[in-house]
Amino acid sequence: MDKKAVLLLGDGSNVTDMRYASGFSAPDNFLYMECGTRKICAVSALEYNRAVASVIPGVEVRRSGASHLETIKELCSLCEVNTVVVPDSFPVGMAEKIKEAGINLEISEARLYPRREFKTLREVQKITASLRAAEAGCRRAIEVLRESGISRERTLVWQGKPLTSEILRAEIDCTMLRLGMIAEDTICAGGLQAAQPHNTGSGVLPADYPIVLDIFPRSAATGYWGDLTRTVVKGTPSDFMRKAYDAVFEAREFTKECIRPGAIPSEIHKCAENILAKRGFTTGCSDKGDYGFFHGLGHGVGLDIHEFPRLNPRTHTPLKPGIVVTDEPGLYYPDKGGIRLEDMIYLNEEGKAVTLTEIEDQFIIE
């Protein structure tokens, strides 16, 4: 008789399935086993009292044994299980030890909690709350830029000092922190740094060049993320960048309308690419690096900042109601800078796309 249980090992923020399934998250590794309706968290003494207080009703909390392997054996014997099903991200070292201990191990090709892709209304509310915090952070950045002046060297000055990416980021992140968010890697990249989509930005911010503000806080209480990008400029942008902004804006607005049940992500991505190309903004690779639109158009957001579904050229599965995705076309030129505009879209149960993002678009900050 082959009785199976799902087994997870991780720290709740790396392996977000653990938080999803148990309601508990911890900075150190713990174990989770699910066998039919029985759900068990095994945590260290350090976490025991806190775990009891925070798990979803119905999840048992047990103290872990001398080692993770010992605990896994105990859980298997408790649930009378001889096969554990693990995600493909499960640590290979522990997988080998489990097999050596005579327990069968199956690697799940499929996601263990595919329903995570489809959000409940409560989840949408949690994501929206984090997005609102991102918007508050963005408004703070715009306020700082409004208050800023421009030096003779065409760099930004705020409160009598050079305005750096670091200072602007701290203003955004502090605003979000006070709203209960965890902020990490907020992007405030100006000038040529903005041509690298994941460059967080450093040093004095230039006037006349677009500044990419990509703001993605996670709620400390709920674990859900929000995701927002705006691109702004203080001073006078080049004609090229004005046109690039308009093209990205059009690509975002147009593709938003394409997000509906049955739509094919790769086609939506292609559509954004076509709009940009039609306006003269093609994608390629030169000796200076990649240029144009060289990342996916969007991604699902939930307990992970990047989750299913993906809106990229490699995803051909039709969209279904319940998803929350970003729509974030961009244009990047190593010798000119970058532009990205990102909204969040919820495809509701009626199949209607709802833009969750409320903050207005504004390119030039007077």
Add this chain to the structure above:
Amino acid sequence: MDKKAVLLLGDGSNVTDMRYASGFSAPDNFLYMECGTRKICAVSALEYNRAVASVIPGVEVRRSGASHLETIKELCSLCEVNTVVVPDSFPVGMAEKIKEAGINLEISEARLYPRREFKTLREVQKITASLRAAEAGCRRAIEVLRESGISRERTLVWQGKPLTSEILRAEIDCTMLRLGMIAEDTICAGGLQAAQPHNTGSGVLPADYPIVLDIFPRSAATGYWGDLTRTVVKGTPSDFMRKAYDAVFEAREFTKECIRPGAIPSEIHKCAENILAKRGFTTGCSDKGDYGFFHGLGHGVGLDIHEFPRLNPRTHTPLKPGIVVTDEPGLYYPDKGGIRLEDMIYLNEEGKAVTLTEIEDQFIIE
């Protein structure tokens, strides 16, 4: 001919060995291969330009292929390798695919970069810089508590409003953010919440009860952590808690002296336990939960907040020069609250223990 290469897959903040070996970190998974003196990062188009700009000199950057597996095959053929050595945390799904592709896979029982335990002077400086930011955060918290009053209900009031854990945490974290730190899960736990060592704290802070401030920022620029805990009280603590504080203080000061080359971590831990027990503070488990001193005395700190060596009852390997560890005894009582005091110690090349922490100890905030 069996030619081997180390293979890492992760996102630079989960798999910190990747940052250590390559100098590069990214929010999404990338690949790293090391074969003799040849070191290669394989990253997506999205990260290519940024990776080139930030890797350690000598590390090659390549564009990843159609999938991680394809890229791994390319890297193996490039390095003429037929065996990859992976850490035990390597994802089991990818490990299986590698084997199916005809590449041998060895799981390293030992750590791949054991020298990470022993810090260079530059690393100690980076850790110290993060610790200084933690101290700045702690000073801000003490300032807020000094400015706070006590309501008739014996709760704290600041700037005319109830002082909550959330507000105090935001004050600490904002201070650190402005110093270039990433702050997550800063603990500001008062009252009975402080009896759970990893409870981050929530709601209005009480007077007369110890408040545990456990502050551990990571530098956004360097990736290195600092770690600091102070316990403070506003108002009049109970005699029990005064004595508990003194016992924890003595345990920390005494064990600090024990951190030296050749010392056995489990014995240092035992020593802290004995000091606490001699003063009447024993460890055990009641129907209310665990009580006393039920976590390890300390841990190494570097690119991970918890790394080698561990100062706990299960570690019997003698200490060596070069380590940076925390020394953080604590006492926790589910019906009374908790106390923890944490300093960081560097065992320098001469075998001398240097306390990196500078901030004074102060229990009662007037």
